[in-house]
Amino acid sequence: MERTIVGIDVGTTKICTLVGEIGENDSLRVTGVGVVPSRGLRKGVITDVEEAAAAIAESVQKAERVAGHTITRAYVGVGGSHISSQNNRGMVAIGKGDRPVDHDDIDRAMEAALAVPVPHNRRIIHSIAREFVLDGQDGVRNPIGLLGFRLEVEAHIVTGAVTSIQNLVRCVEMSQIEVAALVLQPLASADAVLTDEEKDLGVALVDIGGGTTDLALYSHGSIWETQVYAVGGNHLTNDIAVGLRAPMATAEDIKIRYATALPETVDAREMIEVTTFGDEALSTISRRQLAQIVACRTEEMFELIAKEIQRSGFEGLLPAGVVVTGGTAGLSDLKELAADTLQLPVRVGMPRRLRGLVETISSPAYATSVGLLLWGAREELRQSASPIPGGSRAWYTSLLEWLKVFIPRG
Ligand SMILES: Nc1ncnc2c1ncn2[C@@H]1O[C@H](COP(=O)(O)OP(=O)(O)OP(=O)(O)O)[C@@H](O)[C@H]1O
Ligand SMILES: [Mg+2]
Known part of the structure; x- marks a missing residue:
């Protein structure tokens, strides 16, 4: 018999609802995807309940239409600097x-x-x-x-702060959806992109979204440290908008199309055209100047990460290096800048371990959403196998992680 799992990632930039079915051999297949632009959130936290609830409802309805059934229960990601x-x-x-x-x-x-x-x-x-x-x-x-x-x-x-958590739960419940469990976003992302070997050796997971950057440090197969910073890709967009005196939408567009984290790789003569404030016609700016703006902030983000690695005593204890995921991992040359700043091997983490409607979600931006499905699937399998009465305790989940509840790889 198939069992349905739902994950809702309420991000600063987008809200993503994924529906999955656990089938034979405990395989997990994505049967519904609903992605909408986020509203009512700042830096990972709900600041307008009505707007956020409406956006969540839209995302859920989209996923329901694709999956062909109503959603009543979901695993929900939680983030923000209150964590x-x-x-x-x-x-x-x-x-x-x-x-x-x-x-x-x-x-x-x-x-x-x-x-x-x-x-x-x-x-x-x-x-x-x-x-x-x-x-x-x-x-x-x-x-x-x-x-x-x-x-x-x-x-x-x-x-986490009770009020921020309650606001999130309320917004989801307004869609008549029961919150099966709240899952810290970096833990979900880690489930989607890290290998067991990396977790065993020692690895840092860095999820750079729109409003937040999450860090999770793993060693000996287990989570060691988690941090959420209120800085993300939207700050890059904002810096571009201020630096070039351009509207946010233009800044976002040129960031995606032309930005890179390594200014020295750009020909100083290469120019791009943008519409700036107060100009009737297009203005021309240097692409290297754009790269310098972006590199400056991105380096600052990785310096934060470097400080935390040092503070938590993980310097020299991350042989598997750093796995960067989240939408901002799509920035060109980000991997190289990260490796340079952190002096560690770096790779970009793509969500793995899924089948079905994986086309849209095969991008680092969906690491948390995919991780929520995997987390939910493991939890449901554990509960159905658990001999322990009332055994929904979180620490037991991690124990079972060690005992390897089976979700197929690759
Ligand atoms: N190719 C790209 N180059 C640079 N930035 C990108 C690219 N694609 C997406 N981004 C940026 O990624 C960010 C969105 O990432 P993501 O979807 O992971 O955020 P989120 O989960 O909604 O937010 P958060 O987790 O911070 O609450 C935006 O700032 C967007 O501009
Ligand atoms: Mg996110």
């Missing part, structure tokens, strides 16, 4: 070393790790077990079935 994350350790006694660790022990250890003060205006979105330590032995990925006296868990805890 913050921290790591904490929880410890519990197992007994006298005469019985194996069971699910209850993991639950108790996670509860201990979650005993961190969370202000009343913030809510936990994810609590993910990154690693277990059993009787001082670290690097244990799955302690279930092992004998031990003392179990410790290293948890990654992601929180």
